[in-house]
Every structure is written in structure tokens, then in C-alpha cells.
Amino acid sequence: MSSLHVRRGGRLLEVVIGVALALAGLFGVLLPLLGVTGRIDPMDARDVRIDAVTRVPAAVTGGPVRLHGTHRAEIALAHPDVQQRILLALPDIFYGALLIVVLAFLLRMARTLREADVFVPENARRLQVIAAAIVTMGVFGPAVDAITTHLLISGTAVSPAVPFAYTVSAAPLFLGLLVAALAEVFRQGTRLREDTEGLV
Numbered sequence: 154m155s156s157l158h159v160r161r162g163g164r165l166l167e168v169v170i171g172v173a174l175a176l177a178g179l180f181g182v183l184l185p186l187l188g189v190t191g192r193i194d195p196m197d198a199r200d201v202r203i204d205a206v207t208r209v210p211a212a213v214t215g216g217p218v219r220l221h222g223t224h225r226a227e228i229a230l231a232h233p234d235v236q237q238r239i240l241l242a243l244p245d246i247f248y249g250a251l252l253i254v255v256l257a258f259l260l261r262m263a264r265t266l267r268e269a270d271v272f273v274p275e276n277a278r279r280l281q282v283i284a285a286a287i288v289t290m291g292v293f294g295p296a297v298d299a300i301t302t303h304l305l306i307s308g309t310a311v312s313p314a315v316p317f318a319y320t321v322s323a324a325p326l327f328l329g330l331l332v333a334a335l336a337e338v339f340r341q342g343t344r345l346r347e348d349t350e351g352l353v
Contacts, residue, residue, distance in 0.1 A: 166263040174256040181249020185242035196241040198229045218309040240301040251286045272342040280336030284329045291325025
């Protein structure tokens with residue numbers, strides 16, 4: 154009976170992860186790509202952080218690249234060209250692609266849960282990939298955002314008002330380490346099961 158409950162839980166988990174995977178593909182990758190190609194309205198704005206005491210000059214509020222607000226501000230492009238559309242969409246595509254990787258490997262793990270056999274060597278490796286993807290998001294995601302923002306405003310009146318800002322949050326790094334530790338638990342569990350089966 155408990156095995157039946159585990160299988161049902163595994164199927165439900167597969168459905169939930171499958172829906173999340175589809176949404177990540179749609180909103181994280183497909184729609185930004187369609188915006189780049191002009192199939193749908195492209196992104197034309199990016200949230201930025203500036204010094205709270207920065208005085209925004211009048212020139213910044215007009216022209217092809219505009220800056221609105223202070224501290225938590227927004228840069229807006231009136232008519233972004235293809236290169237600018239790529240730069241605007243790149244951070245979302247980067248995060249979306251890595252999220253798809255994480256969810257795809259979680260989906261494979263959920264299938265082993267349905268079969269009531271989670272301690273398999275593949276799951277330890279899948280957790281290692283998930284951990285690496287999470288750390289990559291935490292370390293390189295902010296870099297992609299900072300670099301593309303710099304390229305968008307470089308040579309415009311907005312550039313002096315928006316500093317190059319690259320900060321890494323501790324949360325994804327901590328989460329990545331936790332998942333890596335869980336991968337080691339799975340690896341040890343797999344080895345223990347193999348040793349036990351060898352004694353039988």
C-alpha cells in the first residue's frame with residue numbers, strides 16, 4: 154500500500170515538474186526569443202540600481218535610452234534594434250535555460266521515485282548537475298545582467314548615472330552547496346545498497 158502511495162506521489166510530482174518545465178520554456182526562453190526576432194513586442198526596459206542621491210540630468214530623460222527613477226530605476230529604449238533586443242533578452246534566456254536544465258533533471262529523478270527506486274547512481278549525478286546549474290545561476294547570472302546593461306547604456310547619456318554593478322547573492326550558492334551535499338548522500342546510499350545486496 155505504501156508503495157502504491159509512493160508511485161502516486163511520484164506521478165503527481167512528475168505532473169507538477171512537467172508543468173513547471175513547460176512554463177519555464179515558454180516564459181523563460183520562447184517568449185524572449187520571439188521578442189528578439191520581432192514576432193511579438195520585444196522587451197524595451199531593464200530595471201537597474203543607481204545611487205539614491207544621483208541627480209538625473211535632463212538629457213537622460215530623453216533620447217533613445219531613457220532613465221526613470223532613482224535608486225531602483227529603469228532604463229527604457231524607445232525603439233530597440235536587434236542587438237539591443239538580444240541584450241535585453243539575454244539574462245532571461247540565460248536564467249530560463251538553466252531553470253529548464255534543473256527541472257529536466259528533477260523530472261528524471263521523479264520518474265525513479267514513481268518506480269520506488271530513488272537510490273540509483275544516476276540520481277546522484279543528476280543532483281550534481283542541478284547543484285552546478287544553481288551555482289552557475291547565482292554566479293554568472295548577475296554577471297550577464299551587469300554586462301548586458303553596461304553594453305546597452307555604453308556611449309549614451311545614461312551611462313554616467315548607472316554604475317557597473319555585479320553582486321553575487323549568497324542564497325543560490327548556499328542552495329547549490331545543499332544540493333551538492335544531498336548528491337553525496339544519494340551516492341553514499343547507492344553504495345550502501347550495492348554493498349548490502351552483495352552480502353545477500
